[in-house]
Amino acid sequence: MTTALDAGQKADLPPPAATVGVIGWLRENLFSSWFNALLTLFALWILYLSIPPLIQWALIDAIWTGSEAQDCKLPDGSRKEGACWIYIKAWIGGYAYGLYPYDLRWRVDLAAVLVIVMFAPLAIKRLPYKTVYGVAVILLYPVVAYMMFSGFVEFPPGAPEASTHPWRVVPTDKWGGLALTLLIASVGIIASLPLGILLALGRRSAMPIVSTFSVLFIELWRGVPLITVLFMSSVMLPLFLPEGVNFDKLLRALIGVTLFSAAYMAEVVRGGLQAIPKGQYEAAQALGLNYAKMMALIVLPQALRYVIPSIVNTFIGLFKDTTLVAIIGMFDLLGAIQLGNADPKWLGFAIEGYAFAALLYFVFCFSMSRYSLRLERKLHTGHKKT
Amino acid sequence: MKKLSLIAAGVALTAIAAGGAQAQQTLEQVKKRGQVICGVSQSLPGFANPDAQGNWAGFDVEMCRAVSAAIFGDTKRVKFVPTTAKERFTALQSGEVDFLARNTTWTMSRDTQLGFDFVGVNFYDGQGFMVPKKLGVKSALELKGATVCTQTGTTTELNLADFFRSNKMDYKVVAFEKNDEVLAAYDSGRCDVFTTDRSGLAADRTKLKSPNDHVILPEVISKEPLGPLVRHGDANWGDIIRWSFFAMVNAEELGVTSKNVDEMKKSANPEIKRMLGIEGDFGKMIGLDNNWAYNIIKLVGNYGESYERNVGEKTPIGLSRGVNALWTKGGLQYAPPIR
Numbered sequence: 007m008t009t010a011l012d013a014g015q016k017a018d019l020p021p022p023a024a025t026v027g028v029i030g031w032l033r034e035n036l037f038s039s040w041f042n043a044l045l046t047l048f049a050l051w052i053l054y055l056s057i058p059p060l061i062q063w064a065l066i067d068a069i070w071t072g073s074e075a076q077d078c079k080l081p082d083g084s085r086k087e088g089a090c091w092i093y094i095k096a097w098i099g100g101y102a103y104g105l106y107p108y109d110l111r112w113r114v115d116l117a118a119v120l121v122i123v124m125f126a127p128l129a130i131k132r133l134p135y136k137t138v139y140g141v142a143v144i145l146l147y148p149v150v151a152y153m154m155f156s157g158f159v160e161f162p163p164g165a166p167e168a169s170t171h172p173w174r175v176v177p178t179d180k181w182g183g184l185a186l187t188l189l190i191a192s193v194g195i196i197a198s199l200p201l202g203i204l205l206a207l208g209r210r211s212a213m214p215i216v217s218t219f220s221v222l223f224i225e226l227w228r229g230v231p232l233i234t235v236l237f238m239s240s241v242m243l244p245l246f247l248p249e250g251v252n253f254d255k256l257l258r259a260l261i262g263v264t265l266f267s268a269a270y271m272a273e274v275v276r277g278g279l280q281a282i283p284k285g286q287y288e289a290a291q292a293l294g295l296n297y298a299k300m301m302a303l304i305v306l307p308q309a310l311r312y313v314i315p316s317i318v319n320t321f322i323g324l325f326k327d328t329t330l331v332a333i334i335g336m337f338d339l340l341g342a343i344q345l346g347n348a349d350p351k352w353l354g355f356a357i358e359g360y361a362f363a364a365l366l367y368f369v370f371c372f373s374m375s376r377y378s379l380r381l382e383r384k385l386h387t388g389h390k391k392t
Numbered sequence: 393m394k395k396l397s398l399i400a401a402g403v404a405l406t407a408i409a410a411g412g413a414q415a416q417q418t419l420e421q422v423k424k425r426g427q428v429i430c431g432v433s434q435s436l437p438g439f440a441n442p443d444a445q446g447n448w449a450g451f452d453v454e455m456c457r458a459v460s461a462a463i464f465g466d467t468k469r470v471k472f473v474p475t476t477a478k479e480r481f482t483a484l485q486s487g488e489v490d491f492l493a494r495n496t497t498w499t500m501s502r503d504t505q506l507g508f509d510f511v512g513v514n515f516y517d518g519q520g521f522m523v524p525k526k527l528g529v530k531s532a533l534e535l536k537g538a539t540v541c542t543q544t545g546t547t548t549e550l551n552l553a554d555f556f557r558s559n560k561m562d563y564k565v566v567a568f569e570k571n572d573e574v575l576a577a578y579d580s581g582r583c584d585v586f587t588t589d590r591s592g593l594a595a596d597r598t599k600l601k602s603p604n605d606h607v608i609l610p611e612v613i614s615k616e617p618l619g620p621l622v623r624h625g626d627a628n629w630g631d632i633i634r635w636s637f638f639a640m641v642n643a644e645e646l647g648v649t650s651k652n653v654d655e656m657k658k659s660a661n662p663e664i665k666r667m668l669g670i671e672g673d674f675g676k677m678i679g680l681d682n683n684w685a686y687n688i689i690k691l692v693g694n695y696g697e698s699y700e701r702n703v704g705e706k707t708p709i710g711l712s713r714g715v716n717a718l719w720t721k722g723g724l725q726y727a728p729p730i731r
Contacts, residue, residue: 075708084602100444108445163426163469179473180446241479244486335434335474345442347572348435350708354599356572 064089064361075352085354093355094362097346101362104182104337104345110157110172114185117154121147144196155181155189178256182337184366186256190338191325194263198324199317201264202271203310207301209276220272227269233330235262240334259331267324274316278309311385318378322371339366418490418622418629419463419679427469430456431489434474437595438702438709439495448472451702454692455493455514455620455637461691462636462684481506484623491633493620495591497547507624511634514619514695516715516724518612519551520590522597525607527584532611536561541574541583543567551614552587575599589616591703594710631678639685641727642667643694645718650693653686667730674730685730695725 011017024030037043067088069078078090094101103111124143127133157175161168168174181189208220227235239258247253282305290300310317332341343363347356422428432440432452440450453472460470475483475494483489485507496502497517498510523529532555542548544567556563566583568574571592578586579600588596590612597603620637622630643649646664648656657668665671668689669682676682692698699716703709717723 082602082604083598084604097444100442100446103446105442105446108447164464164466169468182446237478241482244488245482247486333476333478335476335479337434337474341434345435346444348437348441349443350437350441350595351443353437353595353708356599 063087075355078355089358089361090355091358093346093352093358096352097343097349097359100183100346101339101342102184104186104342105180106182106185107176107180109170110174110176113154113157113172113176117151118185120150120154124150148193151189155185178254179336181256183342184339186331186336187325187328187339190260190263190328190331191321193260194267194324194328195321197264198267198271198320201268203275203306205268205272206275206279209272210279224269224272227266228273232263232266232327233333235266236330236334255334255336259334259336263324263328263331267320267327270320270323271317274313274320275309277316278311278313279305281312282309311382314378314382314385318374322374325371325374326367339363418626419632422463422490426464427471428456428460428463428491429471429473429489430459431473431475431480431483431492431494432456433494434476436495437592438707438711439591440472440474440493449702451515451698452493452495452620454698454702458636458640458688458692459491459633461687462632462639462680465681465683465687465691467691481508484508484621487623490629491620491622495618496621498617498619498621502621508621509624509627509630510619510621511630512619512637513617513724514637515591515617517589517591517616517618518715519548519587519614519616520593520612521609522578522586522593522606523584523609525605529609532609532613533559533561535563535585537563538585539564539566539583540585540587541566541568541578542587543571543574544569547614547616548588555613571596590714591618591709591711595708598708598710628679632680635678635730636684636688637695638727639667639688639730640692640695640698641718641725642730643685643689644696644725645720645727648689648694649697650690653689657686663729663731 020026024033036046067086069086069088069090069092072078072092073096075090075093077092078086080086099108099111103114106114124147128136128140128143130136133139155176156178157173159167159171159173160175161171205220205224208216209224211217211220236259239262240255243253243258286304286308287300290304295303328338329340331338332344337345340363343359346352347359430453432448432450435441436450436452438450439452440448442448456470456472457467461467463469473483473489475489475492480492480494480496481502484492493514495515495517496510498513502508503510521532521535523535529535535556540552540563542552542565549565549567552563552565564583566577568577571588574588575586575596577583586593586596590608593608597606597608600606620633622633642663643653646656646661646667648664648667653668656664657670659665662671666674668686669675669684673682675684678684681687693701696713696718699713700706703711705712713721713723715724717725719726
């Protein structure tokens with residue numbers, strides 16, 4: 007405030023103390039009316055009731071050192087007060103890999119490292135041939151990951167190498183834990199998006215056979231719960247197949263999950279397509295673009311951008327729905343945690359197991375939603391309404 | 393409705409056709425495949441549960457290993473297929489598994505209508521009660537007016553109703569979907585009594601906040617004979633499972649254990665000689681090697697060893713032998729002789 011004031015003028019007074027700083031913020035946001043003040047006090051009371059005991063249980067009283075269940079118990083066999091995190095420590099390998107053979111778990115780790123190594127270059131802004139590389143990686147990685155998970159050297163059961171060879175085949179029924187959850191979720195996510203786009207375009211197509219098929223497909227798969235789809239695939243299908251023909255259980259589940267979420271994805275994408283004004287289509291046609299080019303260059307880029315939140319919403323739903331594979335006898339992350347809860351060495355620590363499961367699922371779902379926000383900000387080009 | 397029953401008939405026919413094609417050749421299939429496929433529980437402490445390294449362990453699991461030892465002389469030639477309670481029968485009917493060793497109660501409808509053969513009873517289970525010590529209850533007959541925590545949709549709930557009605561006692565039920573929820577409700581004092589099968593009761597007791605404040609009542613109010621089962625139509629295969637189990641029981645009765653089985657080969661007792669394949673051709677009778685029983689005992693152990701190792705009093709499951717003791721010790725485990 008060094009500018010000189012004209013005669014007769016006074017400097018501006020500072021705003022009243024009650025409207026600025028911490029107090030001002032509190033008044034405006036938490037105590038703006040008596041009703042809001044009441045709600046604030048109520049929320050504070052709830053937090054007071056729940057947070058300190060939670061911290062006491064999960065951090066202060068928790069048992070961090072030791073190696074067996076006895077370390078979490080008093081000499082008379084009763085539980086100590088805090089959370090027994092050494093149970094999680096003892097079972098973390100089981101949670102991550104399920105029933106995957108212990109000596110081969112490095113293969114799953116290798117697949118995880120490879121996903122980072124292969125996809126990392128895509129983070130570089132001005133990579134030459136970025137699109138080509140991206141498509142190649144998306145097509146190539148599943149093959150590589152399958153080789154890592156499954157192995158490729160087969161031995162007859164009973165051969166000495168059948169339990170020692172580093173690249174021996176591990177059948178899919180042994181895949182499990184977090185690795186299986188991520189596998190089902192990523193296959194579902196990656197495969198359902200293009201399938202959903204095709205179905206959405208099909209549903210809006212002028213060709214009667216294509217649109218009827220799309221409508222039938224979408225309505226059929228949306229009309230049944232996922233749990234029914236999985237159950238049918240695992241219980242009914244074997245009865246109709248000839249003896250000895252065993253369709254891989256994981257493959258059945260993957261197909262079920264993918265088709266199911268593709269139906270939902272189709273409706274999300276259709277919502278985006280309908281938001282595009284007719285003028286955009288007409289402008290594209292006036293430029294002489296054919297159907298494929300019109301969709302790929304003009305319509306879909308806009309439509310998909312509109313529905314990013316809904317797409318990610320469907321992905322997050324799909325990620326959590328993967329837990330349903332537990333009912334067909336597969337041990338995903340939640341299934342592996344339940345295996346741990348049934349370990350006779352660690353009976354009675356189920357709460358810790360489930361708390362850990364909740365934490366892991368939250369971390370994954372929350373990062374997906376943050377990523378979608380970033381994507382929206384990056385792609386918004388003058389559409390954002392504030 | 394008509395369509396539905398047509399589909400059901402179709403399913404049944406397919407299952408029967410599959411069973412027919414299967415008949416008389418399960419053993420050949422298993423030998424050709426190089427491993428036996430065994431349906432087990434998804435996870436049941438002490439009976440079938442994998443450890444953190446992914447290795448299966450448990451009482452039912454060792455039944456599977458015993459069959460593998462009898463056929464191949466190797467306990468590793470077995471593939472475990474975890475099945476849910478709903479899936480298990482389809483898995484067996486469709487040939488996805490060769491037999492089930494999965495805590496399944498032997499009932500008439502399962503033995504006949506569903507087309508299975510139970511080969512024996514490897515565990516006599518039954519429903520029991522647990523109460524807090526401070527209630528001072530000594531017998532289930534004193535539970536008049538009690539609030540009972542139990543699982544929904546199981547036979548447990550029905551047995552409970554029968555027991556209280558036949559003893560003219562009133563009671564209240566608090567039921568939940570999952571056993572862990574039932575236990576949590578009991579532990580937080582929402583009910584006075586916790587009821588489930590005795591095979592799980594002792595293990596559930598150790599899960600409580602302070603196990604020593606709770607006591608298991610002596611009454612057993614239902615019959616739950618659990619045993620391995622096979623499909624109808626391949627009697628020879630059923631014999632292999634049956635005699636693998638009987639060999640374990642006979643071995644305990646004759647005092648043959650995994651540790652002393654090699655010395656026992658020199659025993660003068662003709663029963664032991666027949667069992668271990670020194671005399672007679674008993675293995676050949678079921679299409680196996682003559683040292684089939686020797687392999688079971690050497691590689692897995694006798695019935696008592698398996699019991700004590702997995703569910704016995706020294707394990708967290710903490711089950712005394714009770715009715716599962718040998719008949720010579722006042723229990724029900726009785727195996728026909730190998731003769």
